Amino acid sequence: MSDNTKKHRSRTDRARGGIQLSGVSKTYGVGEAAVHALTDIDLDIAPGELVAVLGASGSGKTTLLNIAGGIESADSGSIVIAGQDISGIKPAALGDFRRDHVGFVFQFFNLIPSLTARENVEVIIELTGRGDRRRVPELLSAVGLADRGDHFPAQLSGGQQQRVSIARALATDPDLLLADEPTGALDVATGREVLALLQQTSRDGRGVVMVTHNEAAAAIADRVVRMRDGQVIACETNASPVDAATVRW
Template identity: 65%
Template sequence: MTATPEAVATDTAVLLEAVTKVFGTDDAAVHALRGVDLEIRAGQFAVVLGPSGSGKTTLCNIIGGIEAATSGSVTVGGEQIGERKPADLGDFRRNHVGFVFQFFNLIPTLTARENIEVIIELTGRGDKARVTALLDAVGLADRADNFPSQLSGGEQQRVALARALATDPAILLADEPTGALDLDTGRQILGLLQDLRRQGRTVVLITHNASVAQIADRVITVVDGRIESTEDNDSPADASDVTW
């Protein structure tokens, strides 16, 4: 699929063309991605679904500029990032992408508020005045001064989500964000992600859980490093209806 630069910039959040990723060399080479073509439109909630080892996390990392593709074209947020140097990819991540992971990666010696503020300080983006608003948006304004050890798993994931939004990224990448949570707490996190999509943000959620695909606008199934199928969903379910 070929898109004009204008279309990529205005209509498409993610465009991958013939993307491969190989780890190692010669007999030790592992082909994590094999000629992936993929488009995710701006403002879309996309779920990348696949079993462990299918290449979905590698796909997420390439979209987010954490890893570089071995070959192929990678355009994210209207910018070609496939051939950028590591330092330039760091700038790209700070300016365009927020990350939420299965394990919350909060700094244990910092409070919820401080975990968000440190990202603003490190990136030079965002406004500390927004921290209270972000915590309020994820229902944790009254826990701002609590340390991670004083928060439940779901509360820690909500802090991680608020932290990911601190720099106001256009694209949010969530890799198994409900994997360590129970059903009710997982639904809360999925509901927050749906709210972000309704606000016009692009959300890409990586999961092995087929039930989560119910809430997506687009479901991308990855098997053995290839896109097995891509399906659009005209009537996504509400997060509160998800079961697993």
């Protein structure tokens, strides 16, 4: 058995679920004003796999991410996360499912400015009823912020704020982590730190989907999905993902 095969199996053995999108389409507006944001998307993401979604602005990347995470609903097709099809469930149940299974990381952090880094992680546990507050110091330590728990967002750098947002996303122990342009507001050095965290998160057994316009950042992924005009135009397997610490752009 090759080292790569052993690595893949060990990841899969630790994982709780992946995501499968089949025939997913989404249109905004009607008639001549209709915009076909997604057209007949088929995409499988395995547990423990990091997938980068690349494309120009307006290509459908963020819509794909929002539908994959249950923030938006598809017009047609199925979305299966951790073995459950979420495409037909009611909004309230969908919110519960998203809370229990999906973590989100956004480009602009979305931290609460009046709460400390520790409190920003704790609040998601309190709101969802999932996770363990006793793990918050461990999560902050894992993202390199063990000594910043009592700092407010304004006292943290952009990279540190994004790392808090990743700790928050992981606080409920989700099966799937979705990241929308997570390095878009960061310089290269801090961007590398965030990419390293995403890479490690996938190696710990979660499916990770990262939307980006950055070819260099996408090089850390196991696969690169390229989109144009709401369609997947290429899906490339990366036999040797780049270590995040070496990424340059």
